[in-house]
Amino acid sequence: MQLGLYRTTLAAPRLSLVFKVSFLGKMAGTGMRPGRDGNSVNLTNNEQEQPQSRSTSSAAYEEEFPPLSAASSMPQSKRRTRIDLGTPCEQSSEKDVGNIGPPKLEASTSTNHDNDTQLPTSFGKKRLPSPSRNPELHQTYGEAKRSLSSSCGAAADEPFDICLLEATDSSPLESLVNEKNGGMRVQKVQSAEENEQHNDHVEGNDDVLDSVEKNGEVLRPGMLLLKRYIPLSEQVDIVNRCRTLGCGPGGFYRPGFDNGAKMRLYMMCLGLDWNPQTKIYAKRRRHDNATPPDIPSEFSSLVGRVLDYSHTLIKGPFDTINVENVLPSMAPDVCIVNFYNTTGRLGLHQDHDESKESLVKGLPVVSISVGDSAEFLYGDQRDVDKAENVVLESGDVLIFGGESRHIFHGVKRIIPNTAPPPLLEMTKLRPGRLNLTFREY
Numbered sequence: 001m002q003l004g005l006y007r008t009t010l011a012a013p014r015l016s017l018v019f020k021v022s023f024l025g026k027m028a029g030t031g032m033r034p035g036r037d038g039n040s041v042n043l044t045n046n047e048q049e050q051p052q053s054r055s056t057s058s059a060a061y062e063e064e065f066p067p068l069s070a071a072s073s074m075p076q077s078k079r080r081t082r083i084d085l086g087t088p089c090e091q092s093s094e095k096d097v098g099n100i101g102p103p104k105l106e107a108s109t110s111t112n113h114d115n116d117t118q119l120p121t122s123f124g125k126k127r128l129p130s131p132s133r134n135p136e137l138h139q140t141y142g143e144a145k146r147s148l149s150s151s152c153g154a155a156a157d158e159p160f161d162i163c164l165l166e167a168t169d170s171s172p173l174e175s176l177v178n179e180k181n182g183g184m185r186v187q188k189v190q191s192a193e194e195n196e197q198h199n200d201h202v203e204g205n206d207d208v209l210d211s212v213e214k215n216g217e218v219l220r221p222g223m224l225l226l227k228r229y230i231p232l233s234e235q236v237d238i239v240n241r242c243r244t245l246g247c248g249p250g251g252f253y254r255p256g257f258d259n260g261a262k263m264r265l266y267m268m269c270l271g272l273d274w275n276p277q278t279k280i281y282a283k284r285r286r287h288d289n290a291t292p293p294d295i296p297s298e299f300s301s302l303v304g305r306v307l308d309y310s311h312t313l314i315k316g317p318f319d320t321i322n323v324e325n326v327l328p329s330m331a332p333d334v335c336i337v338n339f340y341n342t343t344g345r346l347g348l349h350q351d352h353d354e355s356k357e358s359l360v361k362g363l364p365v366v367s368i369s370v371g372d373s374a375e376f377l378y379g380d381q382r383d384v385d386k387a388e389n390v391v392l393e394s395g396d397v398l399i400f401g402g403e404s405r406h407i408f409h410g411v412k413r414i415i416p417n418t419a420p421p422p423l424l425e426m427t428k429l430r431p432g433r434l435n436l437t438f439r440e441y
C-alpha cells in the first residue's frame with residue numbers, strides 16, 4: 001500500500017505543510033456502497049426505529065465466550081465463572097488479543113429482523129441485574145476498591161462508571177495550571193470556540209492543558225489522523241461529560257449477545273441508539289427501553305471544527321479542489337461512546353449500519369480518543385494480517401469518510417499506562433480508553 005503518496009502533514013499553529021497528494025482527483029464519492037444486504041425493517045412506533053439495517057458480522061463485536069448453555073456442559077475446570085462473564089477483560093488471558101479476526105466461536109450472524117420490529121420480550125418486566133451491570137465485577141484495580149464513594153456504579157443494576165472516584169471540580173485543574181505556569185492564573189477554556197481561539201494563540205506556550213502541536217496526516221483518501229488535536233482541557237471536559245451521561249439513563253452498559261458472548265467494552269449511545277446485536281439504530285434501547293441522551297452541543301461543534309480542519313488539510317495549496325468531494329461535511333446525530341478496559345478490544349468491522357443515503361454520500365465517521373492509547377487496525381479487508389496499524393493516543397482524532405467510509409477497522413489492544421497523567425489526576429478516569437465515534441445517520 002503506497003500510503004506515502006497520500007501523506008499530508010500540517011503542524012498547527014505553524015501551518016507547515018508538506019503535500020504529496022496525488023489522489024485528490026479520484027474522489028467524488030466513488031466506490032461507495034450501501035450495506036451488504038440492504039435489509040430494511042419497519043419498526044413499531046414503540047421503538048421508533050430508523051428504517052435501515054444491514055448485517056455486519058456480529059462476530060466482529062463479540063468476544064470468544066461460549067454460550068451459557070455450552071458452558072454448563074463443560075468440565076468445571078473449563079467453565080467460566082460468573083466473574084468471567086462479567087469481567088472477561090480482567091480474567092481472560094491476553095494471549096489471543098492479537099487475533100481480532102473472526103472469533104474462535106463464531107456467533108450466529110443471522111439477524112432476526114422480525115424480532116426487531118417488536119419490543120423486547122422482557123419489556124415491562126422487572127429484570128434481574130445482569131452480571132455485566134454489577135459494578136463489583138468491574139473493579140479491576142486496587143483503586144477500584146476505594147471507588148465505593150463513586151456517584152454511580154456502586155449499586156447493582158446501575159450503569160458503569162468510567163471514573164473511579166467522585167469527579168473533581170475545577171480546582172485541581174486550576175492548581176495544575178497554576179503549577180505549570182509559575183502561579184500565573186489561566187482561565188479554563190470552556191467552549192469549543194473559545195478553545196479554538198485559544199489554541200490559535202498559544203504558540204510558544206507550553207501550558208500542559210491547552211498547548212497542542214497538532215499534526216494532521218492523510219492516511220488514505222478520505223481518511224485522516226489528527227494527532228493531539230484535542231487539548232487536555234477539552235479531554236477533561238469530554239471525560240467528565242461522558243461520565244455524567246454514562247451514569248444516567250441510557251448510560252454505559254456492556255453489550256451482550258443472545259449466545260452469551262459479550263463485547264469487550266462498555267457502550268453508550270448519544271442521539272440514537274445502535275444495537276450491536278441487531279445492527280439497528282433506534283430511538284430507544286432494546287434492552288431497557290431507555291432513550292439515549294442527546295449529543296452535547298460542545299461535542300457537535302468539536303466535530304464541526306475537526307471537519308473544517310480536515311478540509312484545510314485536504315485542500316492544502318490547491319484552491320481548486322472541492323474538499324466536499326473528498327470528505328463530505330456532516331452534522332452528527334449519533335455518537336457511539338465506547339470505554340475499553342486495558343484488555344478491551346474490538347474486532348475488525350465496517351461501520352455500515354447508518355442510512356443508505358449517509359453511506360452513499362460517504363458521510364464521515366469522526367473518532368475521538370481519550371485516555372490510554374490503542375493500537376488501531378484498518379484495511380481493505382477483514383484480515384488482521386493485512387491491516388495497517390496506527391497508535392491512537394489521547395487527544396487524537398481519526399476521520400474516515402468519502403472513499404474510506406467502508407474501511408475495515410478495529411482495536412487490537414489498549415496500551416496500559418499511556419493516558420496523560422494530568423488527565424487521570426483531574427478526571428479519575430479508569431485505566432482504559434474512551435472513544436467517541438460521531439456519525440450522521
Ligand SMILES: O=C(O)CCC(=O)C(=O)O
Binds near residue numbers: 346367376
Ligand atoms: O474505538 C475505536 O477506535 C473504534 C470504535 C469503533 O470502531 C466503533 O465504535 O464502531
Ligand SMILES: [Fe+2]
Binds near residue numbers: 349350409
Ligand atoms: Fe467502527
